[in-house]
Amino acid sequence: MEYIPNIIFTVLLIAGVGFFASNIKKMIRNIKLGREVDRSDRKGERFAQMARIALGQSKMVRRPVAGFLHIVVYVGFVIINIEVLEIIIDGITGQHRIFAPFLGGVYDFLIATFEILAFLVLASVIIFWIRRNVMNIKRFIMGELKGWPKNDANYILYFEVVLMSLFLTMNAADFTIQQGVLSGQFTSEAALHYINAGSFPISGFIAPLFDGLSFETLHIIERACWWLHIVGILIFLNYLYWSKHLHIMLAFPNVYFAKLTPKGQLTNMEAVTKEVKMMMDPDADPFAAPDASEADEVPAALGANDIFDLDQVQLLNAYTCTECGRCTSECPANITGKKLSPRKIMMETRDRLEDVGAVINKEGEWKDDGKTLLNDYITPEELWACTTCNACVEACPIGIDPLSIIMEMRRYLVLENSAAPAELNGTMGNIENNGAPWPYNQMDRLNWSKE
Amino acid sequence: MSNNLVVPTAAEFIAQGKQPEVLFWVGCSGSFDDRAKKITKAFVKLLNKAGVEFAVLGAEESCSGDPAKRAGNEFLFQMQAMMNIEVLNGYGIKKIVTACPHCFNTLKNEYPELGGNYEVVHHTSFLKDLIADGKLTIEGGKFKGKKITYHDPCYLGRANDIYEAPRELIEKLDAALIEMKRSRRNGLCCGAGGAQMFKEPEEGDKDINVERTEEAVDTGADIVAAGCPFCNTMITDGVKAVEKEGQVEVMDVAELIASAADL
Ligand code: HEM
Ligand code: SF4
Ligand code: SF4
Numbered sequence: 105m106e107y108i109p110n111i112i113f114t115v116l117l118i119a120g121v122g123f124f125a126s127n128i129k130k131m132i133r134n135i136k137l138g139r140e141v142d143r144s145d146r147k148g149e150r151f152a153q154m155a156r157i158a159l160g161q162s163k164m165v166r167r168p169v170a171g172f173l174h175i176v177v178y179v180g181f182v183i184i185n186i187e188v189l190e191i192i193i194d195g196i197t198g199q200h201r202i203f204a205p206f207l208g209g210v211y212d213f214l215i216a217t218f219e220i221l222a223f224l225v226l227a228s229v230i231i232f233w234i235r236r237n238v239m240n241i242k243r244f245i246m247g248e249l250k251g252w253p254k255n256d257a258n259y260i261l262y263f264e265v266v267l268m269s270l271f272l273t274m275n276a277a278d279f280t281i282q283q284g285v286l287s288g289q290f291t292s293e294a295a296l297h298y299i300n301a302g303s304f305p306i307s308g309f310i311a312p313l314f315d316g317l318s319f320e321t322l323h324i325i326e327r328a329c330w331w332l333h334i335v336g337i338l339i340f341l342n343y344l345y346w347s348k349h350l351h352i353m354l355a356f357p358n359v360y361f362a363k364l365t366p367k368g369q370l371t372n373m374e375a376v377t378k379e380v381k382m383m384m385d386p387d388a389d390p391f392a393a394p395d396a397s398e399a400d401e402v403p404a405a406l407g408a409n410d411i412f413d414l415d416q417v418q419l420l421n422a423y424t425c426t427e428c429g430r431c432t433s434e435c436p437a438n439i440t441g442k443k444l445s446p447r448k449i450m451m452e453t454r455d456r457l458e459d460v461g462a463v464i465n466k467e468g469e470w471k472d473d474g475k476t477l478l479n480d481y482i483t484p485e486e487l488w489a490c491t492t493c494n495a496c497v498e499a500c501p502i503g504i505d506p507l508s509i510i511m512e513m514r515r516y517l518v519l520e521n522s523a524a525p526a527e528l529n530g531t532m533g534n535i536e537n538n539g540a541p542w543p544y545n546q547m548d549r550l551n552w553s554k555e
Numbered sequence: 556m557s558n559n560l561v562v563p564t565a566a567e568f569i570a571q572g573k574q575p576e577v578l579f580w581v582g583c584s585g586s587f588d589d590r591a592k593k594i595t596k597a598f599v600k601l602l603n604k605a606g607v608e609f610a611v612l613g614a615e616e617s618c619s620g621d622p623a624k625r626a627g628n629e630f631l632f633q634m635q636a637m638m639n640i641e642v643l644n645g646y647g648i649k650k651i652v653t654a655c656p657h658c659f660n661t662l663k664n665e666y667p668e669l670g671g672n673y674e675v676v677h678h679t680s681f682l683k684d685l686i687a688d689g690k691l692t693i694e695g696g697k698f699k700g701k702k703i704t705y706h707d708p709c710y711l712g713r714a715n716d717i718y719e720a721p722r723e724l725i726e727k728l729d730a731a732l733i734e735m736k737r738s739r740r741n742g743l744c745c746g747a748g749g750a751q752m753f754k755e756p757e758e759g760d761k762d763i764n765v766e767r768t769e770e771a772v773d774t775g776a777d778i779v780a781a782g783c784p785f786c787n788t789m790i791t792d793g794v795k796a797v798e799k800e801g802q803v804e805v806m807d808v809a810e811l812i813a814s815a816a817d818l
Contacts, residue, residue, distance in 0.1 A: 368713075368714025369664035436746060441759035442757045442759040443758075493744035495744065515629055518626060518628050524626060528754050531622060531623075531754075532628050539617030549586045550611065552581075553599070
């Protein structure tokens with residue numbers, strides 16, 4: 105009988121982690137629906153970029169308040185996870201505070217640090233909540249955040265509050281029991297299980313609330329908090345996949361794979377290069393049969409009509425986006441009331457990717473559902489409002505490039521659908537015919553020097 | 556205005572068996588737009604004064620393809636790029652200077668993969684180097700006491716991380732350089748990029764150039780300096796829209812320097 109808690113714990117742990125892993129596998133499968141893109145170059149620079157921007161949070165602090173609060177939550181989260189490791193080992197082995205005997209005084213210091221961090225995280229998360237729900241900060245209340253995205257953002261904050269509170273309450277009960285044992289008040293075998301370990305600078309303030317409670321009551325409180333805390337963590341882990349909070353893992357690979365070339369440099373489409381070279385080569389035979397290997401391939405669409413036409417880094421971007429809206433709040437089109445919002449571009453891309461994934465989950469393979477990212481999720485009006493100014497790319501603290509998606513979709517509109525706005529068709533006609541966007545004669549290009 | 560600009564073409568250089576130090580890429584705006592032509596001339600005056608052996612392509616130059624590419628017409632872009640590259644490589648051009656950040660970005664970043672490898676510099680960096688090398692000297696007297704604010708063109712600033720060269724030039728004028736709230740990497744676009752210059756804006760509640768011009772005017776500046784012919788047009792229109800014509804002037808950095816040098 106005495107092993108039942110260990111067994112229950114182990115089963116929960118395996119189920120929780122297993123379910124999470126299966127969702128992550130689906131996510132990777134979905135990302136692989138995109139086109140391959142080679143980002144295996146410049147590894148040193150990529151690691152440096154990841155260290156600076158993701159690990160070092162360098163772009164987060166450009167907004168000092170949000171950036172500072174986030175660093176507290178982020179550092180707190182990472183360090184408090186050391187404690188979760190102990191909790192997991194305790195849970196499997198049925199021990200209590202298994203690291204304490206090995207670490208001695210260091211253990212006290214660690215627990216004290218975790219407590220202070222937990223308190224700071226609690227405070228930061230509450231401020232985050234106020235910023236989101238009370239302060240009317242524009243990027244948090246815009247249209248695209250209505251409904252699920254808003255709830256999602258709040259759920260995460262509630263989760264953190266509950267987890268941190270449970271952690272501190274658990275320690276407070278533990279501390280009270282330890283005091284009772286030391287003073288000779290609690291003498292049962294179960295009470296002696298609570299070894300004298302740890303230092304409780306924060307929960308020490310909660311402990312007085314427990315004065316006078318029996319060991320049995322304290323024991324129930326401590327155990328209840330312990331179980332709820334670890335189960336909460338497992339639920340949180342599994343919630344990530346459906347949330348913008350996926351960023352806590354994906355921020356790192358996302359920054360690693362982010363574009364390193366100058367922001368102004370757009371890709372040159374290889375398929376087009378081939379064709380243009382053929383056209384410009386006087387020796388090329390336009391009627392030559394394509395060689396057999398190429399003939400079998402279905403020619404890929406030029407530009408992007410759906411998520412299948414985007415590359416894998418763009419799809420990773422979509423899963424990583426935190427929906428913070430820093431991009432949108434810098435976007436000149438959005439600032440002046442146009443429909444375009446780079447954040448929405450990322451959110452719609454993820455929604456579409458998830459919808460495609462859901463079909464694959466259900467049918468076992470992709471079956472056309474009659475929708476596409478272009479038109480059904482993102483409209484041409486949004487795409488044509490972009491000035492390609494790169495403000496969104498510059499603003500994103502985690503290396504997301506909404507502009508690259510906008511460009512791919514414009515390419516599709518123009519190259520596959522010939523659906524450019526009429527004025528632009530005129531401009532392009534001019535460039536084609538007389539080498540300038542306006543109807544001037546190329547022969548007159550030097551007239552200014554004589555005027 | 557009859558002028559004594561010396562503007563040799565690359566073909567003339569070759570005919571004399573010579574090679575220009577640098578090719579001045581004028582761009583469509585600089586060639587045809589009335590306002591931008593003034594920038595072109597101001598820059599040429601400075602080149603002449605500094606004794607730079609430059610050439611232009613003249614009628615052999617064609618659109619860099621930037622607006623086509625950003626409108627999504629990759630096909631037209633690459634056609635333009637390859638034609639230009641053929642001409643440039645034919646003349647053995649190694650170094651290019653241009654006053655248009657869009658041409659600058661495209662030539663520098665997007666041409667290499669298509670076979671066009673050149674050292675490409677923006678005219679503000681080029682002027683800065685001429686001054687540093689002592690080939691050009693300027694006295695700022697003319698602008699003493701004036702307030703100048705500088706608008707970062709997206710394709711120079713964020714796109715290529717060039718923020719300081721134009722500012723260093725302005726600082727040489729003895730004028731007060733005042734920054735807008737959104738400047739350098741946070742600079743707000745003028746609204747022309749991505750081929751927007753050639754179309755009506757999508758529906759919204761304000762034009763981007765007006766938003767930007769208001770910010771520039773709010774600094775109390777007498778002059779809004781820009782380093783891009785498109786930004787120049789957009790902000791000039793913006794100044795009209797906010798009815799500050801005659802009070803706030805929009806000038807290219809090259810024009811400021813040329814005017815300080817009394818050219
Ligand atoms: C690994 C542990 C991390 C945790 C626990 C964490 C936690 C959080 C939380 C709670 C929020 C919501 C804040 C709000 O409601 O406004 C948030 C937002 C955000 N996080 Fe993280 N995060 C982590 C890692 C990262 C990393 C590595 C980055 C990369 C730079 C990052 C970037 C962001 C961004 C951009 C936001 C949007 C909110 C804003 O603009 O301030 N996070 N994170
Ligand atoms: S590049 Fe386009 S989407 Fe991004 S900020 Fe500029 S206008 Fe907005
Ligand atoms: S793309 Fe980047 S800046 Fe924009 S909402 Fe997503 S995480 Fe924030």
